Amino acid sequence: MEFKIECPWCNQHYSVDESFVGQNVKCSVCGKAFKVNYSYDNIDNPSLKKQNYFSHTQQEKTNKANVSQDYIPQNKNSKGFIILFTLIIISVLCCVFYYIKVVKPKDDYKKGFEAYQEHHYTEAVNYLQKSAGSGFPEAQLLLGLCYINGDGISKNTDEALNLFRKSAEQNNPDAQHRLGLCYLIGLGVTQREEEAVYWLQKAADQGHKGAQKSLGDLYYNKADRKGFFSDEGKSNLSKAIKWYQQAGAEGEIWKCQIYLE
Helix, strand or coil: CEEEEECCCCCCEEEEEHHHCCCEEECCCCCCEEEEEEEECCCCCCCCCEEEEEECCHHHHHHHHHHHHHCHHHHHHHHHHHHHHHHHHHHHHHHHHHHHHHHHHHHHHHHHHHHHHCCCHHHHHHHHHHHHHCCCHHHHHHHHHHHHHCCCCCCCHHHHHHHHHHHHCCCCHHHHHHHHHHHHHCCCCCCCHHHHHHHHHHHHCCCCHHHHHHHHHHHHHHHHHHCCCCHHHHHHHHHHHHHHHHHCCHHHHHHHHHHHC
């Protein structure tokens, strides 16, 4: 009985009899070998239509394995491309993050500061709010001053103190000085000398001349309250002289020394 077979490599058709079943044959067109198989689709079918199933010889499996190996470098290149693409995306995201967190807040502060100096307070507040909202300490301080003075925005001492504190906690000496003065005089907060000294000294230790002079004044006034000639008064005068010296306040130093001579 003859039936049709087909080369699995090039689809060339042949007519063969059942004696070829299970044998390896070689295609006369492509020259590749394959094994001839068939099975009955339906035993009830009187025509017993035969369908061919082909399996590759061991040699062809080896050939296919070699073909697969040929593609391995391409797979590696694909992985390399994915890694490179991922690194590029990460780099772009880092640049965007740096711009949003560092470059833009600084640029907004600069524009706000320039507008503030030109007395364009509404414009200044607009830029300063953007910069301060990103955590830029200089913008937080200047916006706090706008709230204190009502420049370009309604006065709000609580919001000003909140901004001073945020800036001071980022080690901004100007903000630390302002916050210390607020505690010293009780502006927007309960007057607390100990808290005032804490913030003023943090600014003074960074070389802030205003904070150094403010500490000198603080200790001079304490000496005045305790009595200049008392032991506690003289101790406070000595502290006042120390801070006046760092601030370069010669007149205040002389004023203290009168009571220590």
